[in-house]
Amino acid sequence: MILLRLFFEFAKVGLFAVGGGLATIPFLQTMGENTGWFTNADLTTMIAVSESTPGPMGVNMATYVGFETAGLLGAVIATLGLITPSIIVIIIIAGFLQKFRQSKTVDAVFYGLRPASTALIASAGLSVAVSIFLAVGGVTEHTFAIRWPSVALAVAVFVCMKYTKLKKLHPIAFIAAAAVIGAVFQF
C-alpha cells in the first residue's frame, strides 16, 4: 500500500515540478510534512548526497526518499513515479512536433526559442559558477572571498578542453581529474 502511495506522491512531483532538480525540493518538503516519511533534517542530508553523487539531482532525490521510505522496491517505485508524467507528456509533444516539423510556424517559434534556451543554460552555468567561486562570510556577513583555486581549476579545464589536444577526451575524464585535484589539494 505504501508503494502505491509512494508512486502517486512522486508522480505528483513529476507532474508539478517544472525545471531543474532543485524545483522538486519544495514539493518534497510538503511531502515530508504530509506523510511523515522523512523530516526536513533528513531532506537536507538527502540533498547533500544527491548533489555529490553521479546522476541528475532530481532523480537521485526521488531514489533516496523512496529507499528511506520503503527500501529498494521503494526506490524503484518512487523513481518510476517521478518519470511517468514526463514520459507521457514528452511523448505526446514529441509526436506532435514530428508531425509539424515542416511547418513554417513551428520553425519560426524555434528560431526564437533556441537563443533563449542557450541563454538559460548559460544562466544556470553562471549561477553554479557564482555559488562555487564565491565563499560568502568570512570577516563579516557581507564580505565574500573569491575561491581562487576553484577559479583556476575551472579555467584550466576550459582551456584544456577547448584549445588543446585533450579536447578529444571524454568529459568524465575532466570531472575525474578535477575530483582528484580537489581531494588532493583540499579544495
Added chain:
Amino acid sequence: MKIFLELFLTFAKVGVCTFGGGYAMLPILQREVVEKKGWATDEELTDYFAIGQCTPGIIAINTATFIGHKYKGPLGGVVATLGVVFPSLIIITLIAAFLSNFADIPVVRHALAGVNAAVVALIASSVVKLGKSTLKDALCVGIFLVVLTLAFVVKASPVLLIVCAGLVGYVARRLVKPGKEDDK
C-alpha cells in the same frame, strides 16, 4: 532489441557522468548522443532543453525522453529514460544503505568542490558550442543577451522567457518577414 539495449546503455552512461542538475548533463549529451551516436543535433538539444523546462517534470528526464523518442519512437523514449535513472537507483541505494554520512566525509567534500569547478567549465564549453549553431544573426544574439540578463539578474521565470522568445521568433519570422529579414 540490440538498438534498445544500446539506447539504454548510452543513457545509463549519461546518467553516471552527470553531476548536479539537468544542465550538467548537456556536455555529456553532446559527446555521447550528438558526436558519437549522431542521434540528435546541437540544435535539437537546445530545442529539447527549451521544451523540457516548460513542461512537467525535471529537465534531465524530459530531455532523455525526447532524444529516445526521436531515435526510436515512444518505446525509445521510455528506454532512454529508464537508462538515465538506472545508475542513480544503484548508487543512491548503496549510499543510503551503507554511507548515509557520505556528503560529510571530508575527502568527498573536497573532491566535489573540484568536480563542481570542472562542471562549470564543461557547461561553459557547451554553451560556446551551442552558441555557434543557435546565435546566427543579430536578432538571435539580442534574444540571447536579453534572456540571459533577465534569467540571471532578475531571476525571471524560465517558462515565461521561453514563451516570450518563441513569440518573438514567430513575429519576426512570420509576421514581419518577408523582405525585412535577410534569411542568410
